[in-house]
Structure formats: structure tokens, C-alpha cells
Amino acid sequence: MAIFKQEKFKKFRWSPQQKELTYQILKTLGMGAVLTLAVVAPNAVQVLKYFTNMKKPVPRRSFDPQKVYSVLKKINQKGWVEINEVKDKMMVTLTKEGKREILKYDLDQMKIKPLKKWDGYWRIVIFDIPERFKKGRNAFRALLRRLGFYRLQKSVFILPWQCEREIEFISHVYQISSYVNFILAKKIKNDQILKTTFNLNL
16 A cells, blocks of 8 residues: 555655755665665654665754655655555655666766876767657757767767766666767867867867
């Protein structure tokens, strides 16, 4: 039997603490854990023991029982976790949508480090993504900009640093792999503006 009554979907407002706690829970579940909590909300502090070894632990005040309960309710209604009652316990498990949300969180943390010495190759990302994937296309383009890519044309971005694995991961998360091409080029005509942009005029 489901614990929380399914309400009409609404856009939730997340405080920084709630957002961090949300991803702590999702990450923990993503590692194969199954959270078991007492049905009575105050006992939800049992969730604490699952986060002691996290890379960026949430401040202890974030584990106020009611905050934990509130976050669980929100992510359950968004479909990221499934919460069922088994006798007097709440069983929390990760859903497929929750796994995708973890990947999106990993994208938010992604960075591409410049090489200490440029190897002389340009990494070019070209994509032609159908309109039906507009949301993913826009998110993909925005992320390339955040990662420091230079926009050569509307759907052509370039970077001098190693990034093939990152591009594969990003396109997989947004489910657009079939429409994204990665090119490694030794020479680009009139590349002086690129070298200046990336401070490669050494």
C-alpha cells in the first residue's frame, strides 16, 4: 500500500537544504540501498545512518525528521522514488525516473579541466536534434556553453580539451546520442580566434 496519497502534480519550490537532501537520498538509493523507515514521521531520522559516508554530507540540521518526511513526500509525488508500507515500515526504493534525476545531478557537477599543455587537437561537437527533442537539445546546448565550449555555429561547438567521454555521457542522459557527432580535428581554417579565446597563443 502506498504511503503518500498521490496529489495532482505541481511545481515544487526547493530550498537549498531540501535540494541537497533530495540528492543525498537519491544517490544513496542509487548505490543499491533500500531505505526502511518507521511509518511515524518523527522516526524518519533513522535515515541519518545512510549518509554518514557521503562525499558532501548534508548539515545535521537538514535531517530534522519533518524535513526528511517532507522531502520523501515530494520526490515520491514526482515519481523519483516509490514508497510502500510493509507492516509498520516505510520501504523507499528508487524508480527509473529517479535514476535519470541522479544523472542530471551529475551533469550539474560536471567540469572539464584544461590540459596542462594543449595536444594540438580540436574537439568538435556537431548535432542535428529533431524538434521533438527540443527540451533536451536546449539543455544540451546550454550545458556545452557552461562547460566552456566555443560556439562556432548554431549546432557546432568546439573545445581544445579532452571531452569525448563527457559528451557521450551528456548525450546519453538527454537521450540524444543518435543525433550527436564528435570530431577530433588537427587543423581548422582561420583558428586564430579560437586560440585567442582559449589562450593557446603560446
